[in-house]
Amino acid sequence: MSVVQPPEPIPGARLLFSLDPAVSHLNHGSFGAVPIGVQRAQQRLRDEMEANPLRFFTAGLVDRITHTRRHLAAFLGADPDGTALVPNATTGVAVVLQSLALKPGDEVLTTDHGYGAVALSIARECRRSGAVTRALRVPLEATDEEILQIVRTGLRPGRTRLFVVDQLTSPTARLLPVAAIAGVARENGVPILVDAAHAPGMLPATVQGIGADFWVGNLHKWAYAPRGTAVLVVAPPWRDRIEPLVVSWEQESGFPSRVEWQATMDYTPWLAAPVGVFTLRSLGLDRVRGHNAALAAYGQRVLGDALGVRPADLPDPGGPGVAMRIVPLPPGIATTLDAARDLRARIAERLAVEVAVNAWDGRGWLRVCGQVYNSAPEYERLAVSLPPLLAQR
Structure with missing residues (x-):
């Protein structure tokens, strides 16, 4: 070295x-x-909200969220029509899990590098549905080709209903070849969810270039957005099946609005997020x-x-x-x-x-x-x- x-x-x-x-x-x-300029942008939005809450929530807020979503999707190289804003990557994972309608005999596959809260979410959904979860052991020093072979051997077509893999692992800081892994999953007919919590702002790879069925990423880590800003990106075949964790007034609008609109939630982190991207680009x-x-x-x-x-x-x-x-x-x-x-x-x-x-x-x-x-x-x-x-x- x-x-x-x-x-x-x-x-x-x-x-x-x-x-x-x-x-x-x-x-x-x-x-x-969060950079100071982003903090101030969010505070101005909060001031606007508190000056007239009824107007803030009813006069075009859905359109403002949509505009923000499109801006952030462009930054990430994602399809804006398949992108939903969510509070964090773990929430996005939970949305996908509960939308799959798992049943006894199904399996959710992960690796032993996964994020702890995601593992807890998978375990809870498996308890509810009767499905099981299994983790592939991936040695820290494994090469990309060795990782792909581990995935090929570990997938169980017909039983593995979802493979959850990290783009950049949290406990081990290991970059995994997620585009190639997604290709292996497709060959075996297994849907793949890429947990890209650390990717936005740090890694240059575009979402569409990965080819995952589901992709979740936080913008409040490396893209300087306020905390509570993340995206869930869903491939076209799955969009009609995605259900929010809580049903609210945009339910009949379909994905992504049905996932984004959560009534009186604080939307100011999302609306201020483009200022974080601007700060990053300015540097x-x-x-x-x-x-x-x-x-x-x-x-x-x-x-x-x-x-x-x-x-x-x-x-x-x-x-x-x-x-x-x-x-x-x-x-x-x-x-x-x-x-x-x-x-x-x-x-x-x-x-x-x-x-x-x-x-x-x-x-x-x-x-x-x-x-x-x-x-x-x-x-x-x-x-x-x-x-x-x-x-x-």
Whole structure:
């Protein structure tokens, strides 16, 4: 592995955010960070709503949501007529699951890299319907071709009713070849749902280029939208079957309006989301992506060195544009969900650093992200202070 150097900072980018300067925010991937300009745009929308709630909700709000949806769909390379705004990716997954009408004997297939809340949603729907769920084991170091072979072997045509796979995994920061996986699923007649929670804003791949039956992605992580902004994209054969989690007044309008309209929900995050995309484009989309990925790679190397991890043993995310990286923690540390949560909280409290800590495959993993408001010294300071904290166990 070549020597990793930090990228040049993007001038003025840190000033776009209202983050606490006393804390190193190295975990953008969990909840994102909303630029000040986007916050102000949303507040203006809230002011408009509170000045006359009846007018706000009844005078063209559906049309404003539709306009916003089309703008965001264009940014993602998705069909706007097959795109619905939803609060988050997990909600989109739940919508798909309850629309499938699963029954006893059906199976929902996943991988062991899946997001925990999605796994809980799948388990609940299987309990309700009598279906079962099964996870494919995918080694962290598996090549794309090896992953495709695992999928080919693991699919059960006629029984597997849905295959849920992450575009970029949350616990392991691994980019999976979802377009090729979707092709394998199609060959076997198995519908595929791509959980792309981290893709919008970070990854350049377009939704239509993947060819999934269902695709969900958050814009409140890497696309600078207010929290509560995500999309569910549905292929044409499935659109008439999609039902909302809650029925409201746009039910007879069909998809996507029947999913989007949830009566008195706060729609201001969605309406302000295009300002986040504008901010991203103003900084330079490729520039931001390159900076963030390079900074995350630098942070991984610095922390790996501090923990005694050989560069060759640092996981490769599988793509140069990934702005999340993981570092293995020493054996015996954060090997359970509760222990991982505890360690994350101790790092935040004692070191004033926000990171993600996950337990996966019997080992604890530290995940760091790169974002335009971060700088190389933040990772370097963590590299100095983390080993003594871990030694205190």
